[in-house]
Amino acid sequence: MGVNLRDLIPDSIRVETDVKGLKGNTIALDAYNTLYQFLAAIRQPDGTPLMDRMGRVTSHLSGLFYRTINLAEEGVRPVYVFDGEPPRFKAKELEERARRREQAEAKLAEARTAGLVEEARKYAQQAIRLSSGMVEEAKKLLEAMGIPWVQAPGEGEAQAAYMARRGDAWAAGSQDYDSLLFGSTRLVRNLAITGRRKLPGKDLYVEVKPEVIELSALLKNLGITREQLIAIGIILGTDYNEGAKGIGPKRALNIVKSIGDPLKAIKAAGVREPWIDEVYNYFLNPPVTSDYTITFNPPNEREINRILVEEHDFNPDRVAKAVDRLKKAYRENLKAKQSRLDAWFS
DNA sequence: CATATGGA
DNA sequence: TCCATATGG
Incomplete structure (x- = not known):
């Protein structure tokens, strides 16, 4: 998923940090990427996700809720960016993903009847579905929390990159590297608090720290332009x-x-898709909108409770405790700083 | 991925 | 404070 720039980017360009080191920065987070990862990770050993009494999956809400509060508490200002319409040349990729998901669903059913726990977990992760209902509910929860989100007209990564380029965000946040091709000034990867990641196939966890990749530093190091990075x-x-x-x-x-020349290089390398010029132009000049505002609001505790406790069976004490932390984080880190002049007029 | 808890 | 283990919905 996403462009694989992993082995292109030298270690010296990946600046490891911790969440505290990002204090005060607005980060435009790829909502799809984030929710998808919660769905993959927040599961029981046999792959069963968290669910409410109606059997509706709630892993994405749990992850979104607690992580956002943690980030706010550490002084990070998160803005979630949601995908709009994919470009038409993504259809093939989306069909392939759907096909792989169906295969995984079949394998999951087999593993479950055979009682193979680890196998079941593996296929459950490949069978993830992020439905439009889940996306809508995530937006509702963010609104109740007072956390801003932006609807992208096209790919979320493109919109996040645009926001970073305009200076409305300090960086784009995602596990994928696409935002760099879209021209984001910076990319933050591994943005989590606990920083645990399960090694595939093993019962081992490694510590993973957030890392910042600065586009200008990357281009300088490689000796190329952004257009040439897109070509690569x-x-x-x-x-x-x-x-x-x-x-x-x-x-x-x-x-x-x-x-x-980027387009000549793409062809000389043997890339044969007839729509490749369109892809190049999409990375260079994607559909984005300037019609957004990044405003943080006081948390609406009643609405948070309605969604999480009443609708989805979250533990009220746990939620209340987290909301208290969010209220404090709002006052201390998220609330717009009032200038002395503003204070005089208000 | 995240919180809660108990023991070193 | 750190770590391991259980649980969250």
């Missing part, structure tokens, strides 16, 4: 194209630097 991404493969067979990050960088 396309050669390596994106959600919109397969990438050139047998070419890894080193050769992709070489080809792009020696040829110079």
